[in-house]
Amino acid sequence: MAQDHAALPSKAADITPTPVRPGIDxxxxxxxxxHTGDPEMPLLWYLRDVLRLNGTKYGGEHGEGGADLVLVNGKATSAISVTMSKLADKKITTVEGLTDRKGAGLHPLQQAFIDEDAIGCGYCTPGWLIASMDLLNRVKDPSDNDIDTLPNLCRCGCQTRVRKAVKRAAAAMKQGAKA
Ligand code: FES
Known part of the structure; x- marks a missing residue:
């Protein structure tokens, strides 16, 4: 039986698919x-499910308790509450990014949390570290009140030791510990 080719594209260029949507750098x-996937994907799922950066935790659909905090251009931001579409050309730092990849070891904040034993089960710890980093970027010598303004919750009761850890880190950073 004869086939009707009239509806077929005449050149290869005619069938080049156009991108469904632009990617996000x-x-x-x-x-x-x-990122070429769903632009409405929350950053938290991109970090955990696509990149396997599992340090940032799920704390609730609105980021309650701060376990899902990351730095976006230096500012603590809920990773469940921000979608990929809002992050074009942004610089994200997760808890994994605090550690010096060139072998200089832990960030002074991470070391201070260890030294002050400010870690219970550890679920909230990445969020505390990120929020504390944001705080120390703004306030070099934070008071207890400054630290108490952080949005983080610790169900293991580490808040008092977190205060000490943040102050220890601030002192170390003032003395020139490498951040
Ligand atoms: S260390 Fe367990 S919730 Fe904070």
Whole structure:
């Protein structure tokens, strides 16, 4: 039986698919990434499910308790509450990004949390570290009241030791510990 080819494309160029949507370029812990998936995907799922950066935790659908905090251009931000579409050309730092990849070891904040035993089960710890980093970027010598303004919750009762850890880190950073 004869086939009707009239409706078929005449040139290969005619069948080049157009992209469904543009990708989103962003930087995470100093590395460039290009997200081509759902632009409404929360950043938390991109970090945990796509990149397998599991340090940032789920704390609730609105980021209650601060376990899902990351730095977006240096500002503590709920990773469940921000979608990939809002992150074009932004610089993200997760808790994994606080550690010096060139072998200088833990960030002074991480070391202070260890030294002050400010970690119970550890679920809230990445969020505390990120929120504390944001605080120390703004306030070099934070008071207990400053630390108490952080949105984080610890169900293991580490708040008092977190205060000490943040102050210890602030002192270390003032003395020139490498951040
Ligand atoms: S260390 Fe367990 S919730 Fe904070």
């Amino acid at each position: 962003l930087q995470i812990n100093g590395e460039a990434f290009h």
